[in-house]
Amino acid sequence: MQELRKSVIPIIESVYDTFTDSEKIAADFFINNLEVKDLSASKIANRLHISVASLTRFAKKCGYSGYRQFRYEYSTNIDTQTNIQRELTKKVLSDYEEILGKTYSLINEEQIESIIDMLVSAEKVFFYGIGSSGLVAEEMKSRFMRIGLFCDAFTDPDLMKMNSALVDENCLVIALSISSNSPGLNISLEQAYKNQAKTILFTANNKKEIRKYCDQVILVATSKNLSYGNRITPQFPLLVMVDIFYAYFLGSDIDSKGQIFSSTLSALEEPNEKNNERRTLNE
Helix, strand or coil, rough: CCCCCCHHHHHHCCCCCCHHHCCCCCHHHHHHHCCCCCCHHHHHHHCCCCCHHHHHHHHHHHCCCHHHHHHHHHHHHCCCCECCCCCCCHHHHHHHHHHHHHHHHHHCHHHHHHHHHHHHHHHEEEEEEECCHHHHHHHHHHHHHHHCEEEEEEEEHHHHHHCCCCCCCCCCEECCCCCCCHHHHHHHHHHHHHCCEEEEECCCCHHHHHHCCCCCECCCCCCCCCCCCCCCCCCCHHHHHHHHHHHHHHHHHHHHHHHHHHHHHHHHHHHHHHHHHHHHHHH
């Protein structure tokens, strides 16, 4: 495991949207200039053409008592890189690091591009998942629909079976299962394949019998702690792969999908605005 170190950078980033324009200038400087040694308030203020008061407000918004404490923590992080000490913290972060490392080894970019072509050409896309994988299926539906994919998600085995009986060669079914041991999901995937729908399975269990009714099998990472969900969420390796596929799908036509995203965002905001108008009229 790589040595785990604390940094003030995530703290700055977490409150970035609360900064004024002057404070954002300071934030950008401290995020991107880690090699600067002279951090005195007057020197930094002159260099950035902002006031010392702006530096103080910036530091307080980051959770420090003032710029002096912020400068100390920032310098300490750069010079000594304070290590995380507690074993439980290290173990959880180590598990995530293990999953990311294994994902890096499993990624097949040519396979990803092939599946993106399937997503683009399908008339309808269905995401299947049960339990924690069902939550990922719902997440995929929400994210991909926002950028123009006509899709739906099924998390109930009976509904999966009914849907699989209705799909055809114009449909794409994407199933998610870390263990690939769910009978209901596997039966649904097999039925969809028999109906000539394209089928894809995201799994950590590369079973020969499952590959018979999958056009593509995407291998995701796993660890000994993942099966029980006792330290990190079982959804994590699936969500990592979802993010990768989302990035590729968005990149296939980023301008068009960006416009669709803006349209769906506006559609979500309009009811709230109308409700606010009604409340104002009633008041």
